[in-house]
Amino acid sequence: xxxxxxxDKTEYREFLLPLVFYKTANDTYQxxxxxxxxxxxxxxxxEDPAFYRLQIPDGLFWEDLMSTNKRVDETLxxxxxxxxxxxxxxxxxxxxxYLSFDINESTLKTLLQELDTINLSVESADYQAVSEAYMGxxxxxxxxxxxxxxxxxxxxxxxxxxxxxLAPFEDGDSFYDPTAGSGDxxxxxxxxxxxxxxxxxxxxxxxxxxxKGLTEAANLNFFxxxxxxxxxxxxxxxxxxxxxxxxxxxxxxxxxxxxYSEDWNKSGLxxxxxxxxxxxxxxxxxADYAYILHMYSSLNETGQLATLxxxxxxxxxxxSPFRExxxxxxxVEAVINLPKKLFGEDTGIAPAILFLNKDKPxxxxxxxxxxxxxxxxxxxxxxxxxxxxPEGVDRAxxxxxxxxxxxxxxxxxxxxxxxxxxxxxxxxxxxxxxxxEEDINTIVEAQELAKLETELSEIRDRMKHDxxxxxxxxxxxxx
Numbered sequence: 001x002x003x004x005x006x007x008d009k010t011e012y013r014e015f016l017l018p019l020v021f022y023k024t025a026n027d028t029y030q031x032x033x034x035x036x037x038x039x040x041x042x043x044x045x046x047e048d049p050a051f052y053r054l055q056i057p058d059g060l061f062w063e064d065l066m067s068t069n070k071r072v073d074e075t076l077x078x079x080x081x082x083x084x085x086x087x088x089x090x091x092x093x094x095x096x097x098y099l100s101f102d103i104n105e106s107t108l109k110t111l112l113q114e115l116d117t118i119n120l121s122v123e124s125a126d127y128q129a130v131s132e133a134y135m136g137x138x139x140x141x142x143x144x145x146x147x148x149x150x151x152x153x154x155x156x157x158x159x160x161x162x163x164x165x166l167a168p169f170e171d172g173d174s175f176y177d178p179t180a181g182s183g184d185x186x187x188x189x190x191x192x193x194x195x196x197x198x199x200x201x202x203x204x205x206x207x208x209x210x211x212k213g214l215t216e217a218a219n220l221n222f223f224x225x226x227x228x229x230x231x232x233x234x235x236x237x238x239x240x241x242x243x244x245x246x247x248x249x250x251x252x253x254x255x256x257x258x259x260y261s262e263d264w265n266k267s268g269l270x271x272x273x274x275x276x277x278x279x280x281x282x283x284x285x286x287a288d289y290a291y292i293l294h295m296y297s298s299l300n301e302t303g304q305l306a307t308l309x310x311x312x313x314x315x316x317x318x319x320s321p322f323r324e325x326x327x328x329x330x331x332v333e334a335v336i337n338l339p340k341k342l343f344g345e346d347t348g349i350a351p352a353i354l355f356l357n358k359d360k361p362x363x364x365x366x367x368x369x370x371x372x373x374x375x376x377x378x379x380x381x382x383x384x385x386x387x388x389x390p391e392g393v394d395r396a397x398x399x400x401x402x403x404x405x406x407x408x409x410x411x412x413x414x415x416x417x418x419x420x421x422x423x424x425x426x427x428x429x430x431x432x433x434x435x436x437e438e439d440i441n442t443i444v445e446a447q448e449l450a451k452l453e454t455e456l457s458e459i460r461d462r463m464k465h466d467x468x469x470x471x472x473x474x475x476x477x478x479x
């Protein structure tokens with residue numbers, strides 16, 4: 001399927017993201033240059049690269065691209081290749097060839113002109129507003145590529161809720177997202193820390209992503225939010241992050257939304273220690289618990305994990321041994337059900353959030369909180385999707401922190417009760433989520449019934465009268 005400009009819709013991400021990144025880098029450089037000139041003079045500002053987060057190739061600034069009228073595609077290729085070489089430490093590889101797109105130069109120039117109207121500088125723009133605009137692009141890519149939106153982004157309300165439940169954080173804490181997508185989970189951590197008046201660049205933010213192009217998307221997201229973060233293009237199951245001595249890298253916090261029920265390299269990883277906690281491996285065509293076990297293995301001694309997951313991981317029979325391991329080790333801190341359609345109308349899945357904690361506070365030992373965020377008090381229904389409300393997020397965080405049981409919303413359950421259900425973590429077993437039946441006032445109902453019977457009798461009398469008028473006394477045959 002093609003758009004009106006001749007670009008196949010599946011190519012939008014590959015086509016547009018590098019241009020947005022380049023424009024952002026250029027605008028930021030220009031603002032940094034003006035600040036350096038004001039403070040130190042033009043000669044020093046032009047010679048010292050320390051003033052700039054990113055370098056722009058000489059002769060290939062955005063204004064140079066705008067003045068190019070012939071072979072625009074070749075110029076863009078040259079600009080991006082030179083940019084990669086100048087900023088090699090950022091480990092960006094756009095892997096885009098504008099000569100390969102079926103688009104004429106006038107259309108390409110029009111796109112550059114449209115981007116030229118937007119100041120994307122991190123220095124002068126509201127980083128949050130720019131980031132939201134960028135995430136709008138990511139959502140657009142998801143829709144146009146007919147992909148699950150959750151593969152590219154998560155609703156900011158969900159991220160805020162998860163991050164606030166994991167908080168508080170301290171300088172030096174480390175965070176890992178093994179399926180980082182465009183980096184919005186890690187950005188959510190940083191945004192929370194920044195709102196508290198803390199410097200998010202004193203946190204260690206690390207991600208992995210195996211989908212082509214999304215590591216660049218994440219780098220742009222980090223750049224827009226003025227963050228120092230590490231993103232690696234790799235499959236976390238086949239190529240996990242390791243320390244210099246070859247051991248698995250460990251973190252204080254792991255949070256993600258992994259791809260649900262995908263195939264994985266079961267035979268190639270059968271002897272991997274990450275999956276040795278249970279006397280069986282996840283099914284070859286269902287990697288859910290492979291991801292969960294990988295993330296658990298990536299926690300340090302006091303680490304905490306929060307992951308979105310398909311509801312099936314909570315109750316599927318053949319995965320009971322994995323839940324048994326998590327419960328017997330007293331790792332499960334909370335299970336949260338989310339409403340349907342949080343990721344858009346085409347995503348009918350209502351995911352769950354699973355919280356694991358290797359260092360539960362004493363007062364939380366031996367119990368699991370079940371929280372029904374699909375209750376109407378936590379979200380609102382929009383035209384094409386549902387959305388957690390700010391008040392709903394506040395309620396959920398309060399319940400999580402205070403560990404309170406509320407009718408149809410939450411319940412704290414002892415692990416012994418979970419063991420009796422064969423380690424089933426289906427929230428409906430522990431929290432009654434059914435709508436309460438209305439109390440019936442028998443006197444009022446009896447009065448209403450008598451009234452209806454009287455009206456029915458009157459209708460019958462009128463029908464008999466009308467029939468007699470039509471047919472005479474022989475009307476009995478019609479009664």
